[in-house]
Amino acid sequence: MNSTAIEVAGLSKRFGDVAAVRDASFRAEPGRVTGFLGPNGAGKSTTLAMLLGLTRSDAGTARIGGAPYRELSDPSGTVGAVLDAAGAHPAMTGRGHLRAYAALGGHPLARVDEVAATTGIGEYLDRRIRGYSTGMRRRLALATALLGDPSVLVLDEPSNGLDPAGIVWLREFLRDFAARGGTVLLSSHVLTELQHGIDDLVLIDRGRVAWSGPLADFTDSASSLEAAFLARTMEVHP
Numbered sequence: 001m002n003s004t005a006i007e008v009a010g011l012s013k014r015f016g017d018v019a020a021v022r023d024a025s026f027r028a029e030p031g032r033v034t035g036f037l038g039p040n041g042a043g044k045s046t047t048l049a050m051l052l053g054l055t056r057s058d059a060g061t062a063r064i065g066g067a068p069y070r071e072l073s074d075p076s077g078t079v080g081a082v083l084d085a086a087g088a089h090p091a092m093t094g095r096g097h098l099r100a101y102a103a104l105g106g107h108p109l110a111r112v113d114e115v116a117a118t119t120g121i122g123e124y125l126d127r128r129i130r131g132y133s134t135g136m137r138r139r140l141a142l143a144t145a146l147l148g149d150p151s152v153l154v155l156d157e158p159s160n161g162l163d164p165a166g167i168v169w170l171r172e173f174l175r176d177f178a179a180r181g182g183t184v185l186l187s188s189h190v191l192t193e194l195q196h197g198i199d200d201l202v203l204i205d206r207g208r209v210a211w212s213g214p215l216a217d218f219t220d221s222a223s224s225l226e227a228a229f230l231a232r233t234m235e236v237h238p
């Protein structure tokens with residue numbers, strides 16, 4: 001797997017009166033799972049949308065392997081992204097959906113069965129997506145993101161809709177992906193979800209990066225991630 005870091009520098013975005021992201025800078029490194037944590041409305045989704053070239057920034061840069069997303073020569077072979085579980089046509093089967101995306105990305109059709117097996121949706125592949133549970137849709141979205149065998153995964157709230165077994169499965173999958181040299185950036189507003197699954201933490205609060213670094217450094221002085229999170233956000237916004 002290529003070593004492909006994510007680098008965000010001075011990124012800002014305003015929606016009218018709302019400063020959604022303010023001068024945000026952080027990195028997500030190869031071989032590590034980086035959690036992007038912040039309360040509702042902190043600016044996580046907006047930052048990820050800018051990173052993936054879906055929203056234009058007002059200032060700053062967001063690079064993947066040294067280039068902005070829109071300049072990547074092989075986007076789906078570089079980054080797999082899951083921003084929400086929607087987007088799959090309910091009347092299509094999982095197989096039809098994956099085949100269409102494989103064709104779009106120029107990936108071999110053999111990848112369809114491979115990513116279905118990896119994400120555990122093999123037995124549902126020939127069912128229509130309208131009958132999929134939320135967790136199955138999440139897995140299908142992840143399978144779609146994996147079609148190009150990317151070295152970077154960007155996931156917005158990936159545990160939403162997963163049952164406890166699904167959450168453990170996802171955590172192990174991402175650990176393994178990183179252990180093979182991949183870069184993982186995943187957002188969450190649920191502290192406990194991240195506590196056992198990440199190496200590095202980027203904490204965002206009201207558009208600003210309040211803290212970033214190894215998780216161990218963050219929680220050293222606090223009994224739990226939650227206590228450290230609350231202490232840190234109160235420090236920034238007394």
Ligand SMILES: Nc1ncnc2c1ncn2[C@@H]1O[C@H](COP(=O)(O)OP(=O)(O)OP(=O)(O)O)[C@@H](O)[C@H]1O
Pocket residue numbers: 015018019020038039040041042043044045046047189
């Ligand atoms: N298209 C938009 N138009 C106007 N305001 C927006 C838009 N998108 C986001 N915002 C605002 O920008 C801020 C950051 O939103 P964002 O969705 O990035 O936060 P988030 O951290 O992902 O939140 P959540 O955890 O609730 O998903 C919020 O105040 C939100 O209301």
